[in-house]
Amino acid sequence: MTSEYNDSQQTNEQPPIRNEFASKRIVKRDFWLIPAYAGFNMVLIIMLLSMTMRTLTYLFGPMPENQFERSLMSWGQIYTLIGQCLILLLFYLMHKKTIIPIAMQRFKDLKKHIILIIIVFVVMYLLLGVYGWFIELLPEKYQFDDTVNNKTIEQLFTIKWLWPILFLDIVIITPIVEELLFRHLIIHELGKKLTYGAMYVVSILVFAGLHVIHATSPFEIGPYIIMAIGFVVAYHFSGRNLATTITLHMANNFISFISIIIPFILGK
Structure with missing residues (x-):
């Protein structure tokens, strides 16, 4: 986990953790995460899906359209x-000698930021509520009951055996990956050269x-x-x-996960 904290925050009894992220130099190899994200999250998925569906069709014959989509x-x-x-x-392999102790130290420091996380979380949801009210005041062509992104995710919940996989992806793994990309790379690393303020906006x-x-409304x-x-x-x-942001992101996605899954559990 990265941070502008320096290792001076550790107690004198602890040996200092080698932390290249605290350096003013950009950790250039971390930017391999960007092509990796495109490759693993797009190209690899398309290739594996194509191979899988062709194999299933070869073994079991053509599927009905609904079954094929599911x-x-x-x-x-x-x-x-x-x-x-x-x-x-x-990311782990690029920093395998140091990332575990650094991550452990960052999560230990979370106790200092619990109030911050709670305040940001509450304010965020209040603003989302106000924004939802604002959307209802717009002309009908700009209104939406939910984003296309959320509707796509909700379709996955119709396949109940996927729920554990969805939990791992949505609540645990995706927040870590997105925080590495949008906060660590864009803000922490690029901010060393392009100013943190500008990178906040870019992030x-x-x-x-x-x-x-794939949104249908600009709003x-x-x-x-x-x-x-x-x-x-x-x-x-x-x-x-x-x-801190990984924890906040996980909490946000957990609430979203629960809000989607409860209607399915209740049969609504």
Whole structure:
């Protein structure tokens, strides 16, 4: 986990942790995460899906359209989780000698930022509520009951055996991967050369933009901008402690996961 904290925060009894992230020099090899994200989350998934569906069709014959779509979604989610895990594995291998003690120290420091996480979380959801009210005042063509991104995710929950995989992906793995990309790379590393203030803005826009690629209303970007601002605020006021935003991101995604799964459990 990265942060502008220096190892001076450790007690005198502890040996200092070698932390190259605290250096003013950009950790250039970390930017391999960007092509890795494109490769593992896009190219690899498309290739594996194509091979899988061709194999299933060869073995069992053509499937009805509905069954084909459900199979496509199921395998796509499995490969998505694998791709996300490969990204984390790559990051670990690039820093295997130091990342575990650094991460442990950052999460130990979380107790200093619990109030910050709670405040940002509450304010974020209040703003999302206000934004939802604002959307209802817009002309009907701009209104939406949920973002396309969320609707796509909700479709996956119709396949109940995927729920454990969805939990691992949505609540655990995706927050870590996205925080590495949008906070660690864009803000912490690029900010060393391009100023942190500018990279805060870039991080917000890139995060929000990538979540509304298939949006039908331009206002669908609003909820993601609010969330991105919340993550950036928590990141800034925690001294750029990535463990803080990972925790906040996980909490946000956990609430989303629960809000989606409860209606399915209740049969609504």
